[in-house]
Amino acid sequence: MRSADLTARARIRDAAIDLFGREGVNRVSVRAIAAQAGVSPALVLHHFDSKEGLRKACDAHLVEVLRGDGGAADLGDTAKLAATLDAPELRRYLARAFLDGSPEASTLFDEMVEVSEGWLGRGTAEGWVHHTEDPHTRAALYVSWLLAPLLLHEHVSRALGVTDPAETDAALRISRTAVEILTKGVFADETVLSAMDNVRKGRP
Template sequence: MDARTRILSVALEEFAAKGEKGATIRGIADAAGVSAGLVQHHFPNKAALREACDAYAIDTIRDIKTRSFGGGAGDTGFLAVAMSAAIPIQTYLARALVDGSPRAAALFDDAVALTRDMTEHGMPGMNPPATDDPHAYAAVLTAFSFGMIVLHEHLSRSLGGNTLTPEGYPRLARAALDVFSHALVTPEFTEQARAALSTLMDDAPGDSDPPAP
């Protein structure tokens, strides 16, 4: 692991444990076994380091999802490696999404853009979404996925084990797969509810069009 990658890896852990306000360049440098000057050589300030962590998180999520839908989901060896990479990312996201910083909003928006890109362009093993509002679809799907991360302490308590560990994560992922792969409501219910909701949207005052991507 080169110095930049090592610093980034440790920064993910520090931000996850202490939040953006609590983590410091000096603390990250000490944990990474490098000088503060070297950290600032790669990342001029803490904001730049946090931004790099966000970008790394999104890129890693994209890579894991792409490989999973490309055949990796059926390979236990790949799943073990992917899980070891995903758990630190998700631990970071659990804190980063709720720490109140401006970066939290940007991180969520980046994730929505990634989700929309992947659902609109399609991937092997993924059905095209049945929606006439792809932006809302991507935003809600992202919120569903991030909700499991942000609420991991409650999920862990309910499931009887930490869901952000190699032991607990597979059960969480399998349950999520069951949810996403099963049509929980009937076509009749869907048609009736969509018609009623569309009427409410049409009758609502003001512009109800979804925001531009």
């Protein structure tokens, strides 16, 4: 939707999402947000009371977008998650929110872990996911790996020689390799796993 079609409140929120994602909340002023939204600083404060109030509204909007119509269950659908984050400003903001540790981002991460644990658990019961002794840790790591290209956007782009790892061709390349790793593994035998078990057994 074009910015001209949005309400003033929505334009302010979208401008804040863009600027917060690019520069971080602490580096962005209410005046800068107002200028980008084409409104006065007073109107920003009228709608959101403070910059912190605006940040919370941005977090709430992002969570609403990611949850979609299906609620938390949509967070277990990685394809839907990627498609939802096709807007670069939303990806930047989500990455910043996770790194800054906002309460809303923490809640979102915990929901993603919970949904993924259930999804992987169903896969285990149906036989297309390996059994693990620690399903919760596996789910937490699974979500962390899913989000890694988002959080390490610049480094992943540089390493792979792409402009944007979320662009369709790059995303398919990354996703295919990630699924290959999860399906076939990296190590050809249990040498490294045995070494790790020995470290655990050797602890006092």
